[in-house]
Amino acid sequence: MKHAETVTFGGSSLDRAGEVRADKEAVAALRADDAARAILFWRGKVLIDPARPASVVRLPLDHPVLADAGSAPILLGREEGAARFAYDLSPWMPDDFDPRQLGSFVDQSEQRHPMLPPDYAFVEMRRVMTWLSPRDAELAATGKAILAWHENHGYCARCGFETVVNDAGWQRNCPACRASHFPRTDPVVIMLITHGNSVLMGRSPGWPEGMFSLLAGFVEPGETLEAAVRREVFEEAGVQVGQVSYLASQPWPFPASLMFGCAGEATSHEITIDPKEIEEALWVSKEDMMDVFAGQHPKIKPARKGAIAHFLLENWLADTLD
Template sequence: MRHAETVTFGGSSLDRAGEMRLDQAALEAARTAGDTRAVLFWRGKPLIEAGEAAALARLPMDHPVLAQTSSEQILLGREDGAYRFACELTDWVPDDLDETALGAFLDPTEQRHPLLAKSTAFMELRRVMTWLSPRDAELAATGKAILGWHETHKFCARCGAPSDIAQAGWQRRCTACNGAHFPRTDPVVIMLVTRGNSVLLGRSPGWPEGMYSLLAGFVEPGETLEAAVRREVFEETQVKVGPVRYLASQPWPFPASLMFGCAGEAISEEITVDPVEIEDALWVSREEMMTVFAGDHPVIRPARKGAIAHFLLENWLADRLD
């Protein structure tokens, strides 16, 4: 696909400095270098510098707020030769916190820390992802995903003992059996299934009213991407898919997926929805989809901007899939 790496969270070519992760002396020097900066998170929400153009905030490593972060500083990589670390703010709860909004499909709330500039706020990444530059988006997605993994993998999966951070945050090692554990990424297929001039859309319960997107599902062990596409589409709609080809991928840190965008040609048309899997599915013509994207459709709302589903549909409409 010609524009594959222009998808949100892709295409910034971040130097991840993998050769540094085992070099403790170099890591300590990097943490104290004058141009090193911290990318700060609170409950998975990155710190954003608001303004005419929103940007991911980068704090000097001696900023007072970093005293309230966990000891697990994650090396994200080098940016123009300068090191970037992800840090998680732990010892702070805002006075006006709305717990019900956190992690919701739409979280418009912003949290401001008293030690930080008033122009900065912690914002939900799904809300701001299309506001950020490719580099900011990659740093934010990487930091959110790796910090989330550490939060849920503090104990060894082999023996249950506590594990410690290693390799600058890119490994955990068991204190008892010495087992090594690496960040988890779950493969997911998301399918642009077409038949003639129409594309297959579905919606899940709990989505905003009228929102439809491409079908998607997790890849199972021992399964190819092509087989996963055919299985997931058939399970959810009973539509059979023939030829399948890969289009583009997108890291999706909510919490730890890698989305594989694929094109599939349907060889059947009748839809029978599995209500356990999805709420509804339908065929939408190219002309009708253009109305959806223009915001003029009376019923259907498009997939979220920034998600690979929106990206694939947009390129399908523009005839840019090859």
């Protein structure tokens, strides 16, 4: 495995059991296996046991809490031959739930179901992504992303008729016009743009004070990753980029992106921001970035651990990009 594949959500070689998804009898047999387990989600949050090391909870499929699931389970894959299914408990409503908590930049709230042990909690994945093992992170990211797709794609994009779920949750079909719909992933480039000894950083409006990151943006139809890097950097910061190379990728289930980490060499230095895109951009030297990572910079706070921006910057400083 390349070092680049060790990024959070970078994968754990999970057996995704893609060859059996369309076989209803095979999926039913997987669900009937006593070793099969359920992974629970609520409003995009995953159920974890916060004991250190924290872990994603795996429940037997006969657990009574699964009666609160609002839809059919989704086959995530197999661990040691036994199936793992995602269940969405979003119809359940905690007694003390405040919906404003879900809209915060990083949701610190936790929800506990009365039928589960008191330590088990539904938590925002950004909070715990660095606590989880690679396998738990992959299962959590996969479940969160595909459940978000189902939530937003219940009707046919071609004719508007309500679709039905097939292939163990990996396809939706329209009974009216026969169209088939598959989970979508949105490609995003995130760029380590350097000029000499400095890297280009920016911040979006509304971010917490001191939060800066690498520039990023969605890849447009008909566009290569390299072209997207050059376009996004010029649009956001007015900086021209020459050579571009691929570094690493990261599934980012917020809700369903795939981040392509790229390196780019700036051919211009002057910054002219687009205020509709970003609030500020600046060049940060390696020496200053060392202070940032040490928490000693007067303006910039360290990049969020677990995000690919932190991974790329950390390896840029250590000269271990590959």
